[in-house]
Amino acid sequence: MCSEEEPVLNPAEGALRLGVLVSGRGSNLEAILDAIKQGKLSARVAVVISNKKDAPALERAARYQVPALFLDPTHYSRREEYDAAVLQQLKEFGVELVVLAGYMRLVTPTLIQPYHDRIINTHPSLLPAFPGMHAQRQALSYGVRVSGCTIHFVDEEMDHGPIIAQASVPVFEGDTIEQLSERILAEEHRLLPQVLQLYAEGKLTVDGRKVHIQESASTRSAR
Numbered sequence: 001m002c003s004e005e006e007p008v009l010n011p012a013e014g015a016l017r018l019g020v021l022v023s024g025r026g027s028n029l030e031a032i033l034d035a036i037k038q039g040k041l042s043a044r045v046a047v048v049i050s051n052k053k054d055a056p057a058l059e060r061a062a063r064y065q066v067p068a069l070f071l072d073p074t075h076y077s078r079r080e081e082y083d084a085a086v087l088q089q090l091k092e093f094g095v096e097l098v099v100l101a102g103y104m105r106l107v108t109p110t111l112i113q114p115y116h117d118r119i120i121n122t123h124p125s126l127l128p129a130f131p132g133m134h135a136q137r138q139a140l141s142y143g144v145r146v147s148g149c150t151i152h153f154v155d156e157e158m159d160h161g162p163i164i165a166q167a168s169v170p171v172f173e174g175d176t177i178e179q180l181s182e183r184i185l186a187e188e189h190r191l192l193p194q195v196l197q198l199y200a201e202g203k204l205t206v207d208g209r210k211v212h213i214q215e216s217a218s219t220r221s222a223r
């Protein structure tokens, strides 16, 4: 039993500090917050930053009592200036790893260079297929039978950096954009926290375009 004099130790203290950039709904943010709550992800969300004032993601952050702020892009004339403001906030909150979770904005070298190999994005297609906006619509228009999601490190080209993990889903005859998006989203919710945990455990190394994932002893012995 703890006496009153004993310091209260926060189990999350010292855990990997995440900064999550969002623009909309925030279901991936919630998947991260849930994984932390359930003890499946040894990290804490230090700050959530949105480029959209009304992003429901901001409300989700508030529900989990995570600091969340809206940075208004219209107050900055250049993308680099906006990213410098984002960078300042990330530094103030001591962010070690940045997660783009439905962040619908191009990031510039102003942000990418200081966080080199420390920005992770989730994209709703099997890259390099269908980068950019409306990936699910692009996949349906193209007529692919399989699509999915890609979790990757961010480099200076859009949806291009080294791939950490991918998950595929089938595309069914007559799928709507919403049906395909939902199927893909379920995989993102599963995969993104897993990837973040691998990062937190120091198991990811980047070697050019390749990301090496260090296997745990238990995985190796299970073979």
Ligand code: GAR
Binding pocket: 023, 024, 025, 026, 027, 028, 029, 057, 101, 102, 103, 104, 122, 123, 124, 132, 133, 134, 135, 185, 188
């Ligand atoms: C996710 O499917 C994510 O992959 C996608 O937006 C959705 C955000 O959902 N991101 C992009 O398309 C970025 N190019 P969420 O706000 O509910 O997490």
